[in-house]
Amino acid sequence: MPISKSKIDKAGRALAKYDYKDEVEYIELEELFDEHRMSHLQPLSETTIELQRLMAGYGREYYIAQRLKRKPQIIRKLNRLSVRLSQLQDIGGCRIIVEKNSDVISLLKYLEGHTTEKSVYSIKNMTDYRERGRDDTGYRALHVLLERNGYALELQIRSQIQHYWAESIERTSVVYGHHLKEQEGDRRVINYFKMLSDAFYEVEAGRNPSREKRLEIDALTEECRGIIERSDKHKAFDSFVNEGLIRALMEKERGNRAPLKNWLLVFDWRSGSFFSWDSVSKDPKEAVEKYVEYEKLYPAESLYEVVLVGSSEVSMLRKTHSHYFGIETYDSILQSLESSIAGFTRRIDLDVGARQILAKMARRRAWGTRPIKRDTLKNHFCRDILTFDSSFEAILAKGLLVQSGQAFSLNLQKKPEIEQYIG
Secondary structure (H helix, E strand, O other): OOOOHHHHHHHHHHHHHOOOOOHHHHHHHHHHHHHHHHOOHHHHHHHHHHHHHHHOOOOOOEEEEEEEOOHHHHHHHHHHHOOOHHHOOOOEEEEEEEOOHHHHHHHHHHHHHHOOOOOOOEEEEEEEOOOOOOOOOOOOOEEEEEEEOOEEEEEEEEEHHHHHHHHHHHHHHHHHOOOHHHOOOOHHHHHHHHHHHHHHHHHHOOOOOOHHHHHHHHHHHHHHHHHHHHHOOOOOOOOEOOHHHHHHHHHHHOOOOOOOEEEEEEEEOOOOEEEEEEEEOOOHHHHHHHHHHHHHHOOHHHOEEEEEEEEOOOOHHHHHOHHHOOOOOHHHHOOOHHHHHHHHHHHOOOOHHHHHHHHHHHHOOOEOOOOEEHHHHHHHHOOOOOOHHHHHHHHHHOOOEEEEOOEEEEOHHHHHHHHHHHO
16 A cells, blocks of 8 residues: 555654654664655656657667665755655656757657657656756756656756766765765865866857866866865775676676666775676566665665666666766866866776776887787786776777787877876
8 A cells, every 4th residue: 555645754754863762663664764765666667668768769879777766865865955755756766868968958859749648657847957057066957857656756867078077076975975966075175066067068058168267177176186185085996897797797688688677786985896786676676675685784884885776788877877987086086177078078988997008008108119918918017907808999999009910009199199098
């Protein structure tokens, strides 16, 4: 039977405000909380599947994935906004990333034109943060409120550069130890991202930010780097992705033609790497039960992050949840405007491993007439790069290497481009 709103709100108060009679009541209310969250997965999954089907006729590049909001996020939101649990409209969320800002509104019009009375969802409302950005942080995206069978679901539509900004502030929040999008931490760091968002908006609109704005951002960058370095709690640098694990998952899922698959990711922010990555049941009840179990095994207080995400392919998660796939040193977390724009360009076409290979070859002065054998690179100079094979193929495909028999050197003709990649 559906849970009443009064019971849902009581469960929210118990977890967020510690408002409960005794431990027995708390356990009961926590179970109600989990049940309420679980109830969103079925309508969310069916809506995401329909959106994927509609997008087949869209004709432009996009990435799509869904997530069920994490318990710590929900609790912080209940405290921060003083809202009731039954009022939250983003427990179930879907994210679509398109290439440009202009594609955001064209996709919305496409979805509106293809949403009919027969659709499993309806479009109820929308909030457009793209032009002005949110007053508190500068966050930009289009939020569309969907409804299915009485459940509120949130669809976020972002351009690639809006997504890059959002993922950058997520990475910085982890290194800094404060939730910047929730206005935690030094106001100067929050203002840096707000100004960076404004500058990115100008760039996407085809306008160059003023010289004064560039100088202001660059001055604040240096100030904020010191703040973050002094406050760093987790040392969550140089994260990597276990490519063997991803390949195993892809092989396991090869015969699974389901339009949507669920994965449980456990990320350890102390080491900046995945602790666990498991494929879980497509049955909503079983998937969420596993989610709750993992949240208890790997608590946020111990710097684990457990997230239940769904998409059609493992590889899609690299695009939609990219802040897990490459946290670099704090020296490059906050950047000047020019390097931030260059960083956006680099990050969307070369991964961390590829840039590390280029840097190691450059340090060995492997330009032109000083080639290095691939096996020597892999087994000696780059043995710590777990993504070596796929990263090497990526830089080879971009023409950044010159092959001489079994050996490779950096392409002198592309030296300026290579130096941009390695900073």
